[in-house]
Amino acid sequence: MxxxxxxxxxxxxxxxxxxxxxxxxxxxxxxAVEALVGANLEVRAHEVVAIVGDNAAGKxxxxxxxxxxxxxxxxxxxxxxxxxxxxxxxxxxQLGVATVFQDLAVADNLDVTANLFLGRxxxxxxxxxxxxxxxxxxxxxxxxxxxxxxxxxxxxxxxLSGGQRQAVAIARTLIGNPRIVVLDxxxxxxxxxQTAEVLTHIENLRELGLGVIFIxxxxxxxxxxxxxxxxxxxxxxxxxxTGREATNEDLIAAITGAFRxxxxxxxxxxx
Amino acid sequence: xxxxxxTGSQTSLREANRAAILDSVKRYGGLTQVELVGSTxxxxxxxxxxxxxxxSSGLVEVRPTSRSGRxxxxxxxxxxxxLAIGVQVGTRHLRVALGDFGGExxxxxxxxxxxxxxIDTTLDRTALLIVDLLDRVGATLDELVGIAMAVPAPVxxxxxxxxxRGVMRGWDxxxxxxxxxxxxxxxxxxxxxxxxxxxxxxTLGAGRPFADVLYVRASHGxxxxxVLGGRLHRGFAGTAGEIGHVQVxxxxxxxRCGSRGCLDTxxxxxxxxxxxxxxxxxxxxxxxxxxxxxxxxxxxxxxxxAGEAIGAVLASAAQALNPQVVVVGGELAETGEMxxxxxxxxxxxxxxxxxxxxxxxxxxxxxxxxxxxxxLATVLENTDVADTVDRAATTREEER
Numbered sequence: 157m158x159x160x161x162x163x164x165x166x167x168x169x170x171x172x173x174x175x176x177x178x179x180x181x182x183x184x185x186x187x188a189v190e191a192l193v194g195a196n197l198e199v200r201a202h203e204v205v206a207i208v209g210d211n212a213a214g215k216x217x218x219x220x221x222x223x224x225x226x227x228x229x230x231x232x233x234x235x236x237x238x239x240x241x242x243x244x245x246x247x248x249x250q251l252g253v254a255t256v257f258q259d260l261a262v263a264d265n266l267d268v269t270a271n272l273f274l275g276r277x278x279x280x281x282x283x284x285x286x287x288x289x290x291x292x293x294x295x296x297x298x299x300x301x302x303x304x305x306x307x308x309x310x311x312x313x314x315x316l317s318g319g320q321r322q323a324v325a326i327a328r329t330l331i332g333n334p335r336i337v338v339l340d341x342x343x344x345x346x347x348x349x350q351t352a353e354v355l356t357h358i359e360n361l362r363e364l365g366l367g368v369i370f371i372x373x374x375x376x377x378x379x380x381x382x383x384x385x386x387x388x389x390x391x392x393x394x395x396x397x398t399g400r401e402a403t404n405e406d407l408i409a410a411i412t413g414a415f416r417x418x419x420x421x422x423x424x425x426x427x
Numbered sequence: 428x429x430x431x432x433x434t435g436s437q438t439s440l441r442e443a444n445r446a447a448i449l450d451s452v453k454r455y456g457g458l459t460q461v462e463l464v465g466s467t468x469x470x471x472x473x474x475x476x477x478x479x480x481x482x483s484s485g486l487v488e489v490r491p492t493s494r495s496g497r498x499x500x501x502x503x504x505x506x507x508x509x510l511a512i513g514v515q516v517g518t519r520h521l522r523v524a525l526g527d528f529g530g531e532x533x534x535x536x537x538x539x540x541x542x543x544x545x546i547d548t549t550l551d552r553t554a555l556l557i558v559d560l561l562d563r564v565g566a567t568l569d570e571l572v573g574i575a576m577a578v579p580a581p582v583x584x585x586x587x588x589x590x591x592r593g594v595m596r597g598w599d600x601x602x603x604x605x606x607x608x609x610x611x612x613x614x615x616x617x618x619x620x621x622x623x624x625x626x627x628x629x630t631l632g633a634g635r636p637f638a639d640v641l642y643v644r645a646s647h648g649x650x651x652x653x654v655l656g657g658r659l660h661r662g663f664a665g666t667a668g669e670i671g672h673v674q675v676x677x678x679x680x681x682x683r684c685g686s687r688g689c690l691d692t693x694x695x696x697x698x699x700x701x702x703x704x705x706x707x708x709x710x711x712x713x714x715x716x717x718x719x720x721x722x723x724x725x726x727x728x729x730x731x732x733a734g735e736a737i738g739a740v741l742a743s744a745a746q747a748l749n750p751q752v753v754v755v756g757g758e759l760a761e762t763g764e765m766x767x768x769x770x771x772x773x774x775x776x777x778x779x780x781x782x783x784x785x786x787x788x789x790x791x792x793x794x795x796x797x798x799x800x801x802x803l804a805t806v807l808e809n810t811d812v813a814d815t816v817d818r819a820a821t822t823r824e825e826e827r
Contacts, residue, residue, distance in 0.1 A: 202714075307451070307458050308465020315495045348552050349559030352521075352538035359539060363717070376548055379541030380519070383709055398709065400542050 174237040175200050176367040177222065177253075177336050182231035184217055184391075191217040192228070193391040199336060199367040204358060206370045206382035206399065210411055214391040215371045216258075219340050222369065223255035224248035254329030255338040262325055264314035268306060269295040271313055272328045298330040299323075301364065302357050319350025326357050330364075337361055338369040343377050355381050375404050387411055441477075444469055448477050452487055452502055456525075456534035456563040459492065459499040478502055492565055501565045504533050509572040509810070512557050513802030515620060516549060516578045518542070518647035518696070519712075523553065524799035525560045528807060530631070534560050535799065546598050554610045572810045573613055575802035576603065577620035579648055583664040587617040590664045591672075593683050616805050619661070620644060621668060623801030624756055624791070625652025626659050631800060632792035633754045641750040642791070643670070644798075645737060645759035645766070647696040647712060653748060671695070673740050690740050694733040703729060712758060719762050730762050731769045738770035742777025745786055756791030763790060 175198040184192040192214045199205050207215045220226040221233075224242040233240055235251050242248050248255070262271050269288075272295050278287045295309045304323040306316070313321060322342055329337045339358065343351045358381050361368050372378050378385055382399035387410040394417045395410035409415035444467075451466045452458055458466060463474045478500075481487040485505050492501035506527035515522040519542060524535040536556055540549065553576075561568060580594040587604030589595060608615040625634075625642035634640035640654040651668035653660040661667055671691040672684050679688025680698075692698055696712045703710055706725055710718075719726035741753060753774065759766050771788045778786070793800055 305455060307455055307462040310465050311462070347559060348538070348555035349536055349563070352536050352556065355539045356537060363713075376541055376544070380539040383711075400709075400711075403543070404545075 176236065178234040179218070179221070180232045182218070182221060183229045184221065184226060185229055190391050192221070195388065195391060196393055197386060199369055201335065201367050202362060202365050203383045204362050204368040204370055204381050204399070206372060206378040206385045207388060208372065208375065208378055208385060208407060208411060209388035213388040215388055216340055218388070219255065219338050219369065219371055222248070222253060222336070222338050224253070249332055252335040253338065254332060254334035254336070256325045256329060256340065256342060258340045258344065260321060260325040262313050262321055265312060267312050268309040268324055271324055272298065272331055274328070276331060294331065298327045301330065301360065302327050303360050304357065305353060317350060318346050319353050322346065322350070322354050323357060326354070326361070334366065336367045336369065340371045341373065342370070343372060343374055351377065375407050379404070389413055393417060444473060445477055445481065448474065448481065449486065452504055456560070457501045457503040457565050459494055459501055461494070461499060463502060490565055503564045504531065506533065510561070510566055510570045511572055511803050511806035512560070512574040513799035513806070514553055514574060514576040515798040515802065516553070516576060517620070518579055521549065521553060521556070522795070522799050523556045523560055524796070524803060525564065526803040530803065530807065532796065532800065532803070534563050536560060543596055546601050546603070550603065550606055554607065557611065568611065568613070571613055573615065573806040574607060574611065575616040575618065575623070575805040576607070577618060577623040577798040577802050578603070579620050579650065581665040581669055582617050582619050584616070584618055584661060587615070590666060591684060593685060614809070616809060618805065619650065619652070619665060620798045621650035621652040622659055622661055623652070623805065624797040625654050625801070626804055627793055627797045627801035628754045628756060628791050629654040629657070630804065632797065633789050634752055637751040639748070639750040640752055640754060641741070641745060641748060642754045642756060643737065643741065644757040645694070645733070645755060646757035648691050649694055649737060651744065655748070670740050670744055673743070675736060675740060690736065694736050699729050699733060716758060716761055719765060727765060730759065730765050733759060734766040734769035735773050738773025739777055741770065742774050745774060746778040749781070750786065751784060753786065753788045754791050755788060756793070756797050760790055
């Protein structure tokens with residue numbers, strides 16, 4: 157077996173000590189709703205960070221801030237240690253952040269290749285014609301890198317299973333050579349077999365050296381693949397756990413508030 | 428389209444096309460002819476001709492199915508007589524393989540598991556994955572003759588109970604076989620993972636030329652399976668070959684089993700990762716393997732030291748059993764000579780040099796598939812084939 161490309165040879169390059177992405181003290185309100193109140197998050201290369209929390213804990217809002225869909229009211233976002241503004245989804249892509257939202261945003265009437273390149277179609281040099289050959293070659297490569305089980309890249313998305321559609325949505329993030337992939341509830345409403353495939357895809361993203369933010373309700377899935385688990389509660393961080401050591405009890409206690417991280421309640425009182 | 432064939436002759440082209448179609452069918456479990464066009468890049472006419480050829484030579488089967496409401500022909504690998512399921516419950520992974528009576532793996536799936544996974548969730552997901560795999564190849568539960576499961580703990584095969592307390596937390600005293608058998612209505616056998624790996628390597632893999640084989644499985648924990656005179660030796664209640672619980676350090680850490688300084692506390696996943704935490708940060712066992720192979724000095728050292736520690740224990744085991752060969756499998760074995768070389772040195776140093784048959788250490792041939800293949804073999808061994816053929820024939824008659 158040969159190690160996949162992109163595995164760093166230690167001693168670790170000093171740049172690996174700077175997180176790929178760092179969010180500090182992110183605030184975001186929707187009128188009276190405090191979606192995020194001083195939330196922090198760090199993601200390193202070659203790391204899967206899971207975000208768990210109750211409904212309305214701020215998980216998806218945080219994902220949208222990283223994806224450039226929402227702008228924070230306050231707070232600092234750093235990529236590679238440099239302060240950045242993620243003003244739009246296009247800006248996020250420029251910065252190497254790719255996102256798969258819960259609704260996948262795939263086009264059922266288009267085939268796999270067209271979906272992978274949606275909005276980023278490659279054109280032949282000096283022509284408006286699409287370079288279909290080149291796109292198909294790339295499509296095959298990213299699906300193979302991911303280990304996706306999709307028999308034909310010319311199948312229309314509407315004909316694929318839920319797990320395969322999720323695989324296409326994840327593969328699409330790889331087209332722009334991103335460094336951070338955000339996955340919002342990728343295993344929700346999938347069968348066990350499809351969940352198995354998606355979790356394996358996420359392990360492969362990590363092995364490709366990417367930083368992955370994995371949002372989920374399923375603590376089993378989270379503990380199976382996350383290096384670190386961050387708990388959000390009412391828009392605040394309420395505990396950070398090592399994926400290998402966290403138990404369901406620890407996580408549930410932090411999610412429901414039976415356990416409170418230092419200062420969590422204090423911060424809540426102060427508003 | 429895996430290239431690389433000689434260009435030119437019609438025959439070699441045809442051969443290559445046949446291989447491409449068979450590869451695709453095996454990779455996906457079952458594909459319709461239309462999907463085969465997409466996955467191989469061959470024309471519909473070529474697919475149709477070759478599938479007919481492969482069907483008549485008994486390599487694939489075609490059955491009606493539907494794709495998005497339309498009728499289609501599902502092409503699967505031809506199965507001989509019945510289907511068997513092999514399951515490997517690992518420390519961090521669940522692997523389910525569907526095989527036929529020819530010993531061929533038709534489809535398989537891996538699911539990452541959390542550490543200290545719970546028995547109820549894991550068995551439930553196993554059952555659902557089994558049904559999912561059957562569905563993938565267009566088969567039903569009726570065609571399944573049995574299930575064998577490998578677990579990373581010593582098992583009393585007569586009762587299917589784990590015979591040592593604490594090795595798998597929460598799995599003690601649980602009748603795994605009965606639970607699964609009740610759930611799916613099929614016979615279920617449970618055995619130790621290294622035992623099933625040994626069975627597979629001794630009959631199909633690297634131990635095939637030999638009668639006495641010691642198989643070592645170096646993964647999240649260490650275990651061994653013993654094959655003597657071609658037969659698997661489990662011991663009276665399944666604890667034979669548990670080299671992970673041989674004491675190597677009387678002052679060492681307390682092991683999950685309750686003793687002190689077991690080999691597992693020195694070369695188990697936690698023990699391998701702990702010394703790297705300071706210099707390399709949080710890694711997984713896979714990360715350590717990959718980095719060691721990429722030349723990382725710290726990870727290389729951890730693997731080599733593990734080889735040495737395992738080799739020293741193997742020397743005593745091999746001295747007692749005198750096998751012809753030691754086969755090394757499990758995730759750690761993927762690093763090859765990095766692990767095997769120090770292991771070999773310690774093994775030779777610690778035992779009597781046998782002039783007639785010096786012992787050798789070789790890497791496993793079946794890789795991560797060894798345990799599920801051993802499980803499939805167990806189902807085949809324990810099932811009366813003639814009976815199954817009769818029943819299958821009767822069912823087919825009834826269907827008509």
